[in-house]
Amino acid sequence: MKENRLLIHDLQPGFAQNGNFDEIVEDIGTIKNCIGCFTCWIKTPMECVLKDSYEHMAEKLAACDELTIVSKCTYGGPSAYVKNVLDRSIPYMHPDFVIKNGEMHHKQRFPQHIAMKVIFYGDGLSETEKETAEEWSEAMAVNFDAAAVETTFCRDVVEVCQMLSEQGIPQDTICDEEQKKACLPLNRQEEGTMALISGSPKKKYSTSAKMLEELKSFLSKDQAVTELRFSDNGLAENHLQALAKAETFVISFPLYVDSIPSHLLRCLTEIDTYFAEQSCTKSVYAIINCGFYEGEQAKAAMKMVENWCVRCGFTFRGGLGVGAGGMWHSIKDVPPGHGPKKDYGKHLSELAEKMEQQEDYGCVFTTVNFPRFAYKMAGxxxxxxxxxxNGITL
Incomplete structure (x- = not known):
């Protein structure tokens, strides 16, 4: 029986039309960001509620035997467009949980095990970025229950074509999904100002925003704080000017497909462009919440934030990866340091102290003081x- 091959790529549309693929997913300019509503699990199974020609990604994955991903390597992960496609593919998995290799993951809807190939391209990639990319590919393959994953790196589109046995595709077909902004003049940095950045797409019931609120309770009252929310593609000029003034960035976001949410990734690349060629001293910390029980599953995303800092010329000071983020709405009134937030509160207090001193914290991973089996059952x-x-039986 002929195998069905699916290609997801971020190169120029039409790049692989003559290739040996049965289905090609490429940037036609219509994709919307996953908003974390989970409607694709509890109301319209297998179908995203956002209608933009990407609502049937789960069906495309279910029909394929081999998945090939071609992406610009962005801080050790996929580009914003490819990440967006993968974020929109979560209905391919069942919401129920299983334990794989000692970690919590989603149950698979389908019996097949996709063979997965990931081809990253980009000139001047650091070894750390390559290691992070391989770690992300392996983690994603576990979540998608892939039979195997093969990760390779190319310098440019010509090598990508050779990898795919394509011919005659010029190098200028690389599609840079990020529009370069003119670098606005930087305002003077205000000493001690801390920018608290919520990177969740949710405007209500955001665990990322709640964790920043809890962090504030451990900061001294004279700490100057600017609160920002990155929930859309791209940043407003006032966002960039606020970042220019801040001395410390604290970025809080949810883990999406083992990585940074696509809309936030676009914002980070815009910040990278904005501060290009500038000599800015910024200390950066991250707080990453994971819907699975183990906070350690945020390790690859934490490394991506660190790689982003290197590209921007910032100083990465570390961060906190928190598991069982799905509980936060139900325990929102429990203060950090108590009950299921006992260990989390201890780590958050230590993190806040390091932030105010602009000292290294390292990368710490924790979860709730609540049994994993009980979290699984409750979820x-x-x-x-x-x-x-909604009249749906899971």
């Missing part, structure tokens, strides 16, 4: 109840 019960209200 699955919640999915089933929500689906039942």
């Amino acid at each position: 699955e019960s919640g999915w089933k109840q929500a689906a039942k209200k």
Whole structure:
């Protein structure tokens, strides 16, 4: 039986039309960002609620035997466009949980195990970026229950074509998904100002925003704070000017497909461009919340933030990876340091102290003081109840 081959890429549209692929997903300028609503699990299974020609990504994955991903390597992960496609592909997985290799992951809907190939391109990639990219590919393959994953690196599109046995595709077909902005003049940095950045797409019930709120409770009252929310593609000029003034960045975001959410990735690349060729001293910390139980599953995303700092010329000071982020709405009134937030509160207090001193914190990973089996049962019960209200049986 002929195998079905699916290609997801961020090169110029039409790049691989003559290739040996049955389905090609490419940037036609219509994709919307995943908004974390989970409607694709509890109301319209296998179909995203956002209608833009990418709502059937789960069906495309279900139909393929081999998945090939071609992407610009961006801080040790995929480009914003490819990441966006993968973020929109979560209905391919079932919301229920299973334990794989000692970690929590989503249950698979389908019996097949896709063979996965990831081809990254980019000139001047550091060894750290390559290592992070390989780590991300392996983690994603586990989540997608792939049979195997093969990760390779190319300098440019010509090598990509050779890898795919394509011919005659000029190098200028690389599609840079980020429009370069003119570098605006930098305002004077205000000593001690801390920018608290929520990178969640959610405007309500955001765990990332809640964790920043909890962090503030550990900061001294005279700490100057600027609060920003990056929930859309691209940044407003006032966002960039606020960042120019700040001395410290604290970026809080949810883990999406083992990485940075696509909209936030676009914002980070814009910041990279904005501060290009500038000599700016910035200390950066990250708080990453993971819906799975183990905070350690945020390791690759934490490394991507560090790689971004290197590219920007900032100083990465470390961060906190927190598991069981799905609990935060139900325990929102529990203060850090108590009950299921006991260990989390201890780490958050230590992190706040390091931030105010602009000292290295390192990368710390934690979870709730709550049994994993109970978190799994509660999560699955919640999915089933929500689906039942919509007449859906999981």
